[in-house]
Amino acid sequence: MHTFDRDRRQSVLLTVSQMAEADRLSVVAGVSSFALMSNAGEAVAREIQRRWTPRPLVVLCGPGNNGGDGFVTAHRLAEAGWPVTLAMWGDPSALKGEAKQHAQRWQGAVHTLSPAVLEGAELIVDAVFGAGLARALQGPVLETLTAAGRGNAPIIAIDIPSGVMGDTGESLGAVAAVLTVPFFRKKPGHLLQPGRALCGDVVVADIGTPETVLDTLVPQTYENHPRLWLSDLPPIATQDRAPRCAGVLPLDEDEFRQKFAFSGDSLTRTRAAAQSCSRVVVLEGGDTVIAAPDGQAIINSNTPSNRAGASVVSRSIIHGLQAQGMPALSAAAAGMWLHGAAIAEFGPGFSAQDWPAVLPVLLRGLVN
Numbered sequence: 001m002h003t004f005d006r007d008r009r010q011s012v013l014l015t016v017s018q019m020a021e022a023d024r025l026s027v028v029a030g031v032s033s034f035a036l037m038s039n040a041g042e043a044v045a046r047e048i049q050r051r052w053t054p055r056p057l058v059v060l061c062g063p064g065n066n067g068g069d070g071f072v073t074a075h076r077l078a079e080a081g082w083p084v085t086l087a088m089w090g091d092p093s094a095l096k097g098e099a100k101q102h103a104q105r106w107q108g109a110v111h112t113l114s115p116a117v118l119e120g121a122e123l124i125v126d127a128v129f130g131a132g133l134a135r136a137l138q139g140p141v142l143e144t145l146t147a148a149g150r151g152n153a154p155i156i157a158i159d160i161p162s163g164v165m166g167d168t169g170e171s172l173g174a175v176a177a178v179l180t181v182p183f184f185r186k187k188p189g190h191l192l193q194p195g196r197a198l199c200g201d202v203v204v205a206d207i208g209t210p211e212t213v214l215d216t217l218v219p220q221t222y223e224n225h226p227r228l229w230l231s232d233l234p235p236i237a238t239q240d241r242a243p244r245c246a247g248v249l250p251l252d253e254d255e256f257r258q259k260f261a262f263s264g265d266s267l268t269r270t271r272a273a274a275q276s277c278s279r280v281v282v283l284e285g286g287d288t289v290i291a292a293p294d295g296q297a298i299i300n301s302n303t304p305s306n307r308a309g310a311s312v313v314s315r316s317i318i319h320g321l322q323a324q325g326m327p328a329l330s331a332a333a334a335g336m337w338l339h340g341a342a343i344a345e346f347g348p349g350f351s352a353q354d355w356p357a358v359l360p361v362l363l364r365g366l367v368n
C-alpha cells in the first residue's frame with residue numbers, strides 16, 4: 001500500500017474537506033465551478049433517465065451547491081420532457097455563485113419546501129444538503145424528507161442523502177435513497193453505516209475533476225478492492241492451520257470496546273486504535289474498517305450490512321496470508337474482501353472447513 005499507483009487511485013475515498021479542495025484545484029486547473037455543477041446535475045439526470053421513463057418527479061433543493069446541482073437536474077429533465085416540480089428550502093434570492101446562476105436558468109415555479117409538494121410524485125430527487133451538512137435536520141426539511149421516506153416514490157440522492165455526514169456516515173435525520181450519485185470519488189460516509197444502508201446503490205459520476213488533483217490531496221482512506229492488495233498476494237497454498245501472527249489485530253465491536261476506550265465513528269476509532277497499539281487493527285461489523293498505524297485506512301464495502309460478531313473464517317484467511325509473508329495491511333484487506341466475496345458467491349452458510357475449496361475459486365477469478 002505504500003506505492004500510490006494509478007490503480008489504487010480508483011479506490012480513493014475523499015473527506016468533505018478534501019473534496020472541497022478538489023473543487024478548488026479543479027478550478028485552478030481550468031475547470032470552472034459552473035462547469036462542475038453543470039456536469040454534476042447532468043450526470044444525475046442521466047442516471048435517472050437510464051433507470052426510469054418520464055414520470056412526475058419532484059426535486060427538493062437546499063440553499064447551497066447541492067441545491068444548485070438539483071436545479072441543473074430539474075432543468076435537464078424538464079428539457080427532456082419530464083413533468084418536473086421543484087421546491088426549495090430557503091430563499092432563492094439568497095443563492096450564491098454558480099448555484100444562483102443555475103437557479104436563474106430554471107423557468108418553472110420554485111415552490112416552498114413542505115410535505116405538500118410531494119403530492120403525486122413518482123420519483124423524488126434529494127438535493128437539500130450534501131457535503132455541507134452542518135447540523136441535524138429539522139423543521140420543514142425533516143418533515144418533508146420524512147414524508148418522502150414514508151411514501152412509495154423512490155428517492156435519488158445527489159452526492160449523499162441529506163442528513164448523512166460525509167466523513168462518518170452518521171445520520172442526523174436522513175431517509176433512505178435507492179440511488180446516490182456522488183461526484184469524482186466516494187466519501188467515507190458512503191460506506192460507513194448507517195450511511196451505506198441509506199445510500200442505496202452508489203454510482204460515482206465523473207464531472208471533469210482532473211485526476212491530478214489527487215497528487216496534491218494525499219488521500220489516506222480507500223474502499224477495499226483487490227487492486228489495493230493483489231500485487232502483495234503470495235502464491236496460494238491454502239492452509240487450514242496457519243500460525244497466528246501478531247501484525248493484525250481483528251476485533252468485533254465487543255472485543256474492541258473491551259480493549260479500547262476510543263469514541264466516534266468506526267473509521268476514527270479504528271485509526272486511533274491502530275496508532276495506539278502500533279498494529280493493523282480490523283474492526284469487524286457491517287462496515288468493517290481496517291487501519292494501519294501510519295493512518296492509512298481501508299473500508300470494506302462487500303461485508304453484508306447485517307453482519308455482526310467475529311468471523312473465524314476471515315481471521316483464519318488473514319493469518320494464513322500473513323504466515324505466507326503478505327504485509328499486514330494487505331493481508332487484512334484481502335482477508336476481509338475475500339470473506340465478503342465468498343458470502344456473495346456461496347451464501348453465508350459456509351465454514352472455515354470449506355475454505356480450502358472456496359479460496360482457490362475466488363483467487364482464480366481475481367487473477368484472471
Ligand SMILES: NC(=O)C1=CN([C@@H]2O[C@H](COP(=O)(O)OP(=O)(O)OC[C@H]3O[C@@H](n4cnc5c(N)ncnc54)[C@H](O)[C@@H]3O)[C@@H](O)[C@H]2O)[C@H](O)CC1
Nearest residue numbers: 036037064065066129130131132133134135136137159183
Ligand atoms: N466535486 C464535487 O463534489 C462537487 C460538488 N458539488 C456539490 O456541492 C455540494 C456541497 O455544497 P455546499 O454548498 O458546500 O454544501 P450544501 O449544499 O450541502 O449545504 C450548505 C448549506 O446548507 C446549510 N446547512 C447545512 N446543514 C444544515 C441543516 N441541517 N439545516 C439547515 N441548513 C443547513 C449550510 O449552512 C449552507 O448554507 C456537494 O454535496 C455537491 O452536491 C458541486 O456542485 C460540483 C462539484
Ligand SMILES: [K+]
Nearest residue numbers: 126129160162
Ligand atoms: K443530498
